[in-house]
Amino acid sequence: MFAQGKTKGHFVSLLIKLLKCCFAVEELQDSPEMSSGARIQLLKQENYVVMDNGIVQLTLSNPEGIILGISYGGIDNLLEVHNESLNGGFWDLNWSEAGSSGTRGKFDTIKGTSLRVVVDSEKQMELSFTRTWDPSLEGEQAPLYIDKRYVMLRDSSGFYSYAIFQHLEDFPAFHINTTRIAFMLNKDKFHYMAVADNRQRLMPDPEDRLPERGQQLAYPEAVLLVDPIEPEFKGEVDDKYQYSCENKDNLVHGWICFDPPVGFWQITPSNEFRTGGPFKQDLTSHVNPTTLAIFATSHYAGEDLLLKFEAREAWKKVYGPVFIYLNAVPDKCDPLSLWDDAKIQMEQEIKSWPYSFPACDDFPKFDERGTVRGRLLVHDRYVSEESRPATAAYVGLAPPGDAGSWQREHKGYQFWTTTDKFGYFDISNIRPGIYNLYASVPGVVGDYKYETAVTISAGSNCELGEVLYEPPRDGPTLWEIGIPDRSAAEFYIPDPNPKYINKLYVNHPERFRQYGLWERYTDLYPDEDLVYIIGANDYRKDWFFAQVTRKVGDKKFKSTTWRVKFKLDDVDQAGSYKLRIALASAHHSDLQVRINEESAEPPLFSSGDIGSDNAIARHAIHGIYWLFNIDIQGSQLVIGENTIFLTQAKSSSPFQGIMYDYIRFEGPCSYS
Structure with missing residues (x-):
């Protein structure tokens, strides 16, 4: 691999400039849409590969699968390559050995050891970077089989990523504290961050958090900006946790570059692979500039959401796919309109779920999934003699457990929806498996659980009819x-x-x-x-x-x-x-x-x-x-x-x- 720091950064910058010449797409970088309909190309070299659909160029290290560069919209590389440590885009793990306490462990930037071209067609390219567990590295590497995938589609302004994690029966016990995809964006380009319609702003520079410009407060993530590069930020607190979001709302977030007007967005079309249910909170984007796709963490939950594996415990899970969406507008247009376009793209991705393109038997397609329908009623005899519809309730399927156990569940999949004003719910695109039905009703204390297990098979359509929640109540x-x-x-x-x-x-x-x-x-x-x-x-x-x-x-x-x-x-x-x-x-x-x-x-x-x-x-x-x-x-x-x-x-x-x-x-x- 390349040396750390600026040496690596200069190499990557030069590499991307050379690649533009290799592909003869200099003119396309200034007008991404000109290349619509182009066949996806793959340039494969000893130390790197490039996926190019004529709109986006994605450069990945070979065989590690670290994202070295993203070229789009006239910008040679949307990613930062000059940081002292973390650069580009990467999957990572924070893990600890069995018996460890706390929620912090060893940081592992997941590097593949083998590259395989899974799909190479006119419409799609999918690459697989795998890493098997090496027993000689016990204590130094998480005992997992990991298959990282990157997918590029024709005419798509971005790319997808997902991974299959597997703990085999002959692997030792250990804990996963966090796993995610992280993108370190070009800090000279991206200064405006958007998490929601009412949560977006110009952000401080990463240098503003350094000791000579910032004062650490009660914990390292919170910094008072005492001498920022831009005086407008003086006296403000910067803290990445101020931009956290609940899973149910964490659908799209990212950054905008003003010159040229380009947006970088992380879109998560489904929460089925996230842990802790719809109200679980986690990080989104923050100063550096950084954008995260979080799949599992203990944030806002603690050790209850650590993935603790026993020796000889077999487990497999697909995280993702998530979509990295890139957009641009002409210089004369409002760059902030890129956020509105990203929300439109997010809605399109949600409608396309489950995706049909992943070349993975562990990711069920639409016709391999099932549906559950019903109506949730609430009867609190000290409020009303009659049962009433559970309006705007959250109803979901999660692995079997006690009432409310879904908020601490972390190894399986969950599927949630909200009821209409009459209490009706329709949960679709459910992976085959055995689940319990759970609910949380606004204005009603406690957690609901439907006592009969729900079995989902490919193409099944389960009609539960009316189900009744009688919340805890002893007297008036x-x-x-x-x-x-x-x-x-x-x-x-x-x-x-x-x-x-x-x-x-x-x-x-x-x-x-x-x-x-x-x-x-x-x-x-x-x-x-x-x-x-x-x-x-x-x-x-x-x-x-x-x-x-x-x-x-x-x-x-x-x-x-x-x-x-x-x-x-x-x-x-x-x-x-x-x-x-x-x-x-x-x-x-x-x-x-x-x-x-x-x-x-x-x-x-x-x-x-x-x-x-x-x-x-x-x-x-x-x-x-x-x-x-x-x-x-x-x-x-x-x-x-x-x-x-x-x-x-x-x-x-x-x-x-x-x-x-x-x-x-x-x-x-x-x-x-």
Whole structure:
């Protein structure tokens, strides 16, 4: 392979210029659409190969399969090749040996050891770069068989990539912490990033994050820009986690170059191969400039989403395909229109799923998949005597498990949709297999699971009819705080410290993405913790979005106890009351509940050490969902004022804490 750093970069730049001469396409680089209908060509050399459909040139190292260059729209190389370490585009792994703790391990840029041309036709070219596990490298290389694929289609302004990962029975145990495709874009060209319609902006330069220009904050990813190259960024915080996105919304993101106007977009048309379900969050694009296609990580979940393989465990999974879409407009046109075009292309890719082109027996085509249809109803007898449609509910198939297990599932495939206003759902393009049907209904506490397993075969059409969710309920609601929607978004989000601003999120609906909001709790409650009075306070204004620790010294923190005060006109001393606490997030926390006696030992309830989603530090409004159902005997209550004490007992870090989703206090079933 080539030397690291600038030596490699200069070589790649020269290589791409030579390739333009070899293919005699100098004029085509200035007008990508002129080459429509051209046959895909393959230039194969000892150390590199080039796929060229007349619109895009993709240069890959041989046999490693690292993307060295992408030529398009008059730009010799859209990728960065001058970084000290990570350059170009590549698949990678973060992995650790069995028995390891934590979510960080060894970084492995997956390099193939063999190249094979799988398809070479007028309409398609598909290359395979494989790596088998070498037992002599145990402890140095992840024990996986990996087949990386790159696909280029005729008349397509971009290329596809997918991979088959396989753990064979004679491979040792190990953990996968992260796997993804990463693209390091040309930092002299790409300065404008777009993640959503309301989440796009000019971005700082990567040099602005260096010690001489930036100040690292509470963790390495967050940097205060104190002397940026462009003065407009001075005083802002740059943090890649501020641009995270839920799987269900993570469909297209990328960058725009203004001169010439060219867009680079990563499009994910299906979430079937991602882990953790529709609400799982992950990184998208961020400063460097970097664009990621994340397939599996522990972000916003913790160790629950590590892929832990036992020795002799057989497993295979196809990640992708994802589409790298390139677009351009004439110089006189608005470069920002490239985002709108990328969204149109994204919709086309979704309609084309499952793709018909992958030359892989492990990727089922349309007629090899099945469908499940039905109608989800909800019956909460204390809300309505009749069942009602589960409107806008998320309904999905995932590997068999307990209710809610899908949010921690990571080795199989998941298929999700939303119900219409009448509760009807239609889940299509499902891979053959055995699944459970799960659901999460907005406004309804808990998780639904259809008890009968659902078996999908090629071409099957499974009609479930009406299925009924009876959510947790023991008695009538005496009071409630929040909305059961798996999120803390409805609670009070404070203004950020003026020293730590990201201008994008000023007056933005996702204001929770500002840095350092956990510190605002100490500012607002310097001496006494939050007190919430039922009937007097408003959770939108008076319930802080996260119960975090209070800072009491330079590096010291104190656990916090929130009080919920409520009045009862009468008490059934022999009855049993129910306190339901749904958490939207927990990070190394211990939630303790006491009733009418703050120092009672043991507490009425203790969750024990739960959660490692780190959502508080990573600017999210939720992580993993938890539901606790706590019995309170009538003899523990009094007529008049009662107080529930909610203590988050862990206090070694500013990021330890919980986010509440919803709290409900139910009376005995005898209450009228």
